[in-house]
Amino acid sequence: MDLSPAAMADPIDALRHLRADFPILNEKVHGKPLVFLDSAASAQKPVQVIDAMSRTMRTQYANVHRGLHWMSERTTDACEGVRDQVAGLIGAPSREEIVFTRNSTEAINLVAHSFGSLIRPGQAVVISEMEHHANLVPWQMLRDRAGIELRVAPITDAGELELDALERLLSDGKVALVAVTHMSNVLGTVTPARQIADMAHAAGARVLFDGSQMVVHRRVDVREIGADFYVFTGHKLYGPTGIGVLWGRRELLDAMPPFLGGGEMISTVRFEGATWATVPHKFEAGTPAIVETIGLGAAISYIESIGFDAIAAHEAALTDHALRRLAEVPGLRVIGAPADRGGVISFTMDDVHPHDIATLLDRNGIAIRAGHHCAEPLMRRLGVNATARASFGLYTTREEVDTLATTLEQIRSLFV
Amino acid sequence: MERDTLYQRQVIDRARTPAHAGSLDDATHVGEGTNPMCGDRVRVGLSMTGDRVTAIRHETRGCAICIASADMMAGLAGGRSALELDTLGRLFGEMLRTGEGAEQVGELEVFAPLHRHRSRIRCATLPWTALTEALVGAVDGTPDGSKDRRGVDASATRGDGRHG
Numbered sequence: 001m002d003l004s005p006a007a008m009a010d011p012i013d014a015l016r017h018l019r020a021d022f023p024i025l026n027e028k029v030h031g032k033p034l035v036f037l038d039s040a041a042s043a044q045k046p047v048q049v050i051d052a053m054s055r056t057m058r059t060q061y062a063n064v065h066r067g068l069h070w071m072s073e074r075t076t077d078a079c080e081g082v083r084d085q086v087a088g089l090i091g092a093p094s095r096e097e098i099v100f101t102r103n104s105t106e107a108i109n110l111v112a113h114s115f116g117s118l119i120r121p122g123q124a125v126v127i128s129e130m131e132h133h134a135n136l137v138p139w140q141m142l143r144d145r146a147g148i149e150l151r152v153a154p155i156t157d158a159g160e161l162e163l164d165a166l167e168r169l170l171s172d173g174k175v176a177l178v179a180v181t182h183m184s185n186v187l188g189t190v191t192p193a194r195q196i197a198d199m200a201h202a203a204g205a206r207v208l209f210d211g212s213q214m215v216v217h218r219r220v221d222v223r224e225i226g227a228d229f230y231v232f233t234g235h236k237l238y239g240p241t242g243i244g245v246l247w248g249r250r251e252l253l254d255a256m257p258p259f260l261g262g263g264e265m266i267s268t269v270r271f272e273g274a275t276w277a278t279v280p281h282k283f284e285a286g287t288p289a290i291v292e293t294i295g296l297g298a299a300i301s302y303i304e305s306i307g308f309d310a311i312a313a314h315e316a317a318l319t320d321h322a323l324r325r326l327a328e329v330p331g332l333r334v335i336g337a338p339a340d341r342g343g344v345i346s347f348t349m350d351d352v353h354p355h356d357i358a359t360l361l362d363r364n365g366i367a368i369r370a371g372h373h374c375a376e377p378l379m380r381r382l383g384v385n386a387t388a389r390a391s392f393g394l395y396t397t398r399e400e401v402d403t404l405a406t407t408l409e410q411i412r413s414l415f416v
Numbered sequence: 417m418e419r420d421t422l423y424q425r426q427v428i429d430r431a432r433t434p435a436h437a438g439s440l441d442d443a444t445h446v447g448e449g450t451n452p453m454c455g456d457r458v459r460v461g462l463s464m465t466g467d468r469v470t471a472i473r474h475e476t477r478g479c480a481i482c483i484a485s486a487d488m489m490a491g492l493a494g495g496r497s498a499l500e501l502d503t504l505g506r507l508f509g510e511m512l513r514t515g516e517g518a519e520q521v522g523e524l525e526v527f528a529p530l531h532r533h534r535s536r537i538r539c540a541t542l543p544w545t546a547l548t549e550a551l552v553g554a555v556d557g558t559p560d561g562s563k564d565r566r567g568v569d570a571s572a573t574r575g576d577g578r579h580g
């Protein structure tokens with residue numbers, strides 16, 4: 001780590017040395033150095049993750065929980081060790097409360113299916129206007145299947161949850177679950193999780209947070225925020241695809257029926273029926289994503305070696321810088337202005353279509369996202385068809401943000 | 417700044433000041449194409465005498481590629497028969513996929529560089545989806561972008577970064 005006074009004083013530069021850990025940052029796109037500003041969609045991977053996965057397949061691989069042999073036992077230990085790491089990462093009281101899934105989407109579907117089967121017709125689930133489709137469509141499916149009501153908590157024009165309106169949605173005591181994002185993938189809004197959880201609990205409801213974006217940027221403690229369920233996805237956390245996490249309170253997981261059936265999730269099986277394994281295995285049918293789980297473990301070790309203080313400080317300073325620079329681009333409008341926000345910035349620029357912006361930025365090596373960001377109802381609420389979105393990772397530099405801003409100015413001059 | 421041959425002045429100017437935009441009051445045939453990926457939409461209104469297009473207008477909500485493509489299509493459609501337009505649409509779709517055959521599609525050749533931007537091909541073919549629908553005369557209004565039936569091949573246009 002660079003301990004020079006300058007680096008210590010500048011939280012953005014303080015992480016610059018970490019870029020060397022990400023081989024892909026040396027790549028060129030259309031002959032230009034890659035400026036990767038699409039980490040909210042999926043983050044790049046450090047060598048620590050790449051090597052851990054490759055090492056597993058080269059030297060220590062077998063199926064888990066099944067073999068009586070040395071390789072299987074070691075591989076099982078490695079995977080189960082990651083459960084401890086995840087519990088540590090999010091402050092879960094028990095490793096048994098960590099369920100591995102494929103991604104956030106599967107984790108939410110698991111809750112919608114299994115916790116959902118305990119929700120009675122006439123009860124309700126509350127989501128917000130700024131949910132990713134992953135935290136919207138599973139609840140619509142539950143609504144249509146189980147005759148429950150789906151209520152949508154509105155947001156303000158600044159992109160913050162309207163807590164008064166949420167309070168009203170909870171007031172009839174019919175709500176079984178509040179399922180909301182902990183950080184918006186479109187607006188960057190960080191939601192007041194503790195307050196939401198307290199409100200839900202006071203109304204007799206449980207609360208699920210979609211932490212897909214949040215765990216990447218800040219230290220999360222599921223007990224401090226009063227969560228009942230928390231989900232995230234490995235590939236945004238500098239880990240591999242194919243591995244995600246559901247954390248749930250033990251008593252809830254115990255009460256919930258399984259999601260998928262198959263090997264690993266049973267205690268005994270006869271043709272007449274089967275009994276379930278205990279949690280978390282009850283929810284982990286079939287051979288898990290072994291190599292990816294180990295990759296996620298390496299990613300968590302990597303993040304924790306940097307520390308969330310440094311990561312959060314880098315992100316806050318970089319986001320401030322970006323908001324300042326983008327405000328200087330003529331015609332550019334940043335969507336939303338939440339008081340507590342992370343490093344995800346959606347914008348439009350006059351009437352230049354976001355796809356034209358994205359293609360022209362790409363020609364200059366700059367990768368951003370353009371479209372509806374898997375949040376169509378939110379786009380409608382904001383009155384836009386699509387936006388461009390820049391999002392930052394721990395490897396993002398001030399110069400990259402500056403390059404974005406100056407290239408946007410040049411693109412605009414083409415169109416006006 | 418690298419501008420890319422795709423965004424030639426011709427395309428940008430055409431998108432900013434289209435010559436054939438608007439609705440056609442006495443349209444006998446209408447068609448619509450929508451792209452669920454981005455919410456872009458093209459509506460085409462035609463009037464026809466026999467199997468020939470005598471007037472055409474488009475209402476396009478979309479990116480520069482989409483608007484310019486719609487406008488150039490409208491410019492080329494007047495006086496042509498349904499069959500000729502079907503053939504032109506096919507050649508255009510083929511050029512977008514392969515980058516070849518630009519000499520057969522008139523001023524639509526400016527879109528040839530799109531073959532290197534697979535995720536954007538749909539932007540240029542959306543007007544043709546609307547035109548095809550108008551020519552078939554089947555207006556069912558379903559917002560289904562996957563129904564390019566003739567002329568253009570939409571199969572190469574999947575692959576939006578869905579996640580985020």
Ligand SMILES: Cc1ncc(COP(=O)(O)O)c(C=O)c1O
Binds near residue numbers: 374
């Ligand atoms: C807020 C949010 N929730 C859920 C998801 C879904 O993640 P995944 O596709 O890995 O399941 C994403 C990203 O795609 C997201 O940004």
